[in-house]
Amino acid sequence: MIPELGHFALILALGITLIQATIPLIGAARNNSTWMALARPTAQAQLLFTFLAFAALTYAFISHDFSVAYVANNSNSALPLIYRISAVWGAHEGSLLLWALTLSIWTNAVVLFSRSLPLNMLARVVGVLGLVSIGFLLFMLLTSNPFERLIPAAMDGRDLNPLLQDFGLAVHPPMLYMGYVGLSVPFAFAIAAMLSGRLDAAWARWSRPWTSVAWVFLTLGIALGSWWAYYELGWGGWWFWDPVENASFLPWLIATALLHSLAVTEKRSAFKAWTVLLAIFAFSLSLLGTFLVRSGVLTSVHAFATDPERGVFILIFLCLVIGGSLALYAWRAPQIRSVGRFELVSRETALLLNNVILVVTAASILLGTLYPLLLDALDLGKISVGPPYFNSVFIPLTIPLVMLLGLGIMSRWKRDSFSRLFGKLWPAMVFSLVIGLAWVLILLPEFKLGAVIGTILAVWVFSSSAVSFKARLSNKDRLWPALLSTPLGFYGMTLAHIGVGVFIIGITLTSIYSIEKDIRLSPGESYEMAEYTFQLDSVKTVEGPNYIASQGRLTVSKNGEVIDIMQPEKRIYRVQRMPMTEAAIDAGLGRDLFVALGEQLNAQGAWSVRLYVKPYIRWIWLGTIIMALGGLLAASDRRYRMAGKKVLDPVPAGTVVTGAA
Amino acid sequence: MKARHKRLGFLIVGLAVLGLATFFVIQALDSNLSYFFSPTEVKQDQAPKDHIFRLGGMVEKGSLERGEGVDVLFTVTDNANSVQVLYSGILPDLFSEGQGVIAQGKMNTDGVFVAEEVLAKHDETYMPPEVADALEKARQAEAKMDGGTTP
Numbered sequence: 001m002i003p004e005l006g007h008f009a010l011i012l013a014l015g016i017t018l019i020q021a022t023i024p025l026i027g028a029a030r031n032n033s034t035w036m037a038l039a040r041p042t043a044q045a046q047l048l049f050t051f052l053a054f055a056a057l058t059y060a061f062i063s064h065d066f067s068v069a070y071v072a073n074n075s076n077s078a079l080p081l082i083y084r085i086s087a088v089w090g091a092h093e094g095s096l097l098l099w100a101l102t103l104s105i106w107t108n109a110v111v112l113f114s115r116s117l118p119l120n121m122l123a124r125v126v127g128v129l130g131l132v133s134i135g136f137l138l139f140m141l142l143t144s145n146p147f148e149r150l151i152p153a154a155m156d157g158r159d160l161n162p163l164l165q166d167f168g169l170a171v172h173p174p175m176l177y178m179g180y181v182g183l184s185v186p187f188a189f190a191i192a193a194m195l196s197g198r199l200d201a202a203w204a205r206w207s208r209p210w211t212s213v214a215w216v217f218l219t220l221g222i223a224l225g226s227w228w229a230y231y232e233l234g235w236g237g238w239w240f241w242d243p244v245e246n247a248s249f250l251p252w253l254i255a256t257a258l259l260h261s262l263a264v265t266e267k268r269s270a271f272k273a274w275t276v277l278l279a280i281f282a283f284s285l286s287l288l289g290t291f292l293v294r295s296g297v298l299t300s301v302h303a304f305a306t307d308p309e310r311g312v313f314i315l316i317f318l319c320l321v322i323g324g325s326l327a328l329y330a331w332r333a334p335q336i337r338s339v340g341r342f343e344l345v346s347r348e349t350a351l352l353l354n355n356v357i358l359v360v361t362a363a364s365i366l367l368g369t370l371y372p373l374l375l376d377a378l379d380l381g382k383i384s385v386g387p388p389y390f391n392s393v394f395i396p397l398t399i400p401l402v403m404l405l406g407l408g409i410m411s412r413w414k415r416d417s418f419s420r421l422f423g424k425l426w427p428a429m430v431f432s433l434v435i436g437l438a439w440v441l442i443l444l445p446e447f448k449l450g451a452v453i454g455t456i457l458a459v460w461v462f463s464s465s466a467v468s469f470k471a472r473l474s475n476k477d478r479l480w481p482a483l484l485s486t487p488l489g490f491y492g493m494t495l496a497h498i499g500v501g502v503f504i505i506g507i508t509l510t511s512i513y514s515i516e517k518d519i520r521l522s523p524g525e526s527y528e529m530a531e532y533t534f535q536l537d538s539v540k541t542v543e544g545p546n547y548i549a550s551q552g553r554l555t556v557s558k559n560g561e562v563i564d565i566m567q568p569e570k571r572i573y574r575v576q577r578m579p580m581t582e583a584a585i586d587a588g589l590g591r592d593l594f595v596a597l598g599e600q601l602n603a604q605g606a607w608s609v610r611l612y613v614k615p616y617i618r619w620i621w622l623g624t625i626i627m628a629l630g631g632l633l634a635a636s637d638r639r640y641r642m643a644g645k646k647v648l649d650p651v652p653a654g655t656v657v658t659g660a661a
Numbered sequence: 662m663k664a665r666h667k668r669l670g671f672l673i674v675g676l677a678v679l680g681l682a683t684f685f686v687i688q689a690l691d692s693n694l695s696y697f698f699s700p701t702e703v704k705q706d707q708a709p710k711d712h713i714f715r716l717g718g719m720v721e722k723g724s725l726e727r728g729e730g731v732d733v734l735f736t737v738t739d740n741a742n743s744v745q746v747l748y749s750g751i752l753p754d755l756f757s758e759g760q761g762v763i764a765q766g767k768m769n770t771d772g773v774f775v776a777e778e779v780l781a782k783h784d785e786t787y788m789p790p791e792v793a794d795a796l797e798k799a800r801q802a803e804a805k806m807d808g809g810t811t812p
Contacts (some may be wrong), residue, residue, distance in 0.1 A: 343667065344667050344671070352671075360678065360679065364686045371690070382696065382715075382794070383695060384697070384765075385690065386693045386695060386765075388689070388693045389692075389693035393685050397682060397685070400678075519730065579755070580754055581754055598731070599751070599752070608731045608751050610751050
């Protein structure tokens, strides 16, 4: 009965969304405020029913209702409660339901926090979000109903894919989806602005905090995915340039470009058409990501359950969204005029270059991701593009981007000069060269050019951020009032950039100085690596709730002193008979030790064992957390809460408002 | 600075960035593509001799042998032809005999494929599309030959 109610709630949600996506939009076009006012209640009702559907599915999982096909395929009576809940989004149908719910939550967040938004803008934004919702609800109801019954009911479930029985998976998809779907909000703002013809600084100011928050979720979602892959897949890698990872990284790159371009649009009334285009691309890429993950066209670690027919639906939906919004853009773009003029050396130029580099990076990653698909579709052979391609494209593009970062944050709007910038920044340049070099020479085992470039760039980010922070305070008399009056947006920016520096240290030093070795060890034998000695003591059998495991015991010592006892496991899950590697990790700020069991090699108890020493790997995730905190700070700037009040009176279509700053 | 000069400046900077990026992209793509070949194609000498490629098929039952240290030797087959694969390291969790596998590496002079990387399927129902395709091709070729010999 409950699953049928869930299904029914989903159908009701679709019905309400049909109203939400049409009446407010028509009302906004005809200036009918009664029709526009429908945006709020329909969005709320949609959330209610989508939530009920989600609750019904969760209940089916918790109560072991194996008469529901989706539950029977992805759960088991021995599955612990937390994984029964996370299993709701462990496969295709449920993750779509989570998508729809997330979209509904974002829509309502807009309704809730944008009280100052003019009604016609709100109506259009909610309407556009409704159109996106229709796509997802229809997709679910037509091709992937999570409530489908299994007749006769299964005696027990087939269990959740063991890879997914993990805390990381419980949180990674919801975070990532909050980010993916969150990009629909700046998209909706861009479409609404084009519909109304009102593309001004106020629009950019409304859109900015939403973009920041979506970007924060996306950043955390990707970082969680990377962390999960690191400790759960047992390969010890943190990024594989896997198509699906790329699918989440592409919208991130474009969203990052969008954040920077929105700053110019808000402050200087420039880059308007470009900003709109970025908003469209960012959301389109997150739809493309969903398509790539769910259509089964790619060989990927993420291609768990795939179905090409669903891919066709998403492809059509994707074409409608991209085609429709680009058509609207082509129609409206000639009317958008950017009024902010600027010189060659100026903050605008720095941000323009930032955008060019980020977009070119995204384009080359997109090329590497889709090229195999293209060749396959044209029957030119089956190929794969390996990580070296992505590295050799990504790294040379990122280096100028980071060098530019320091110049950009110090440069003035409109016009600046190289001599002034150099005058302010030369101490930071010298400092980063010295400290960067010293870091590698003193703290690391050997000199590597790549490592030095990485540390210099990272220190450059820190030191130029410090210089720009000091410059911000220097024209104030007293420290505390100056600190308090500095807007949160500035703190946020500085913090996010520091996160970038920390991240650079992490990826560079881990990539260059990691030591990895697969070896054969019998109990009692030991192996020396870097300054650590790994000794295999024993391997014994232990039992978990739904698996049996061989648990190794390794004593790790450094200079004869025991520093850790590590217990990696090799699990066999009872239902799916699938072996799983549970690595043991000794984490630290300076290095991680990573031990995973391979297989038993002979009757005497010799095992193949994988040993890694990974310097600075924690800095990767630490950096992303700092970036995300920076984004949150920036989004909570006072300016955005005030934003609506200043610009309450609607401006007639086509009017260009000059930037206020 | 005149507006015309300024525009020229932007144009040059933009083109330089774009040109540099295109150069990296083309060079990187060129040296990092790896094509997929089935054992039959390898036996017909279609696979490159000195460039890495991907070999895919089923792990032949009973073919897995362990050597020194963590070396393993196994046979990949598309049911028509087969190729021996040498790998040094820990095989992925889902690697097993009678299942689909993709290995990336090079042929050595003895006709053994030396793998740098071994990828196995990710759950029991998933089959890499390339492998499914290769098996199907080999099956069809076999069927054609059978059709030719039976009167």
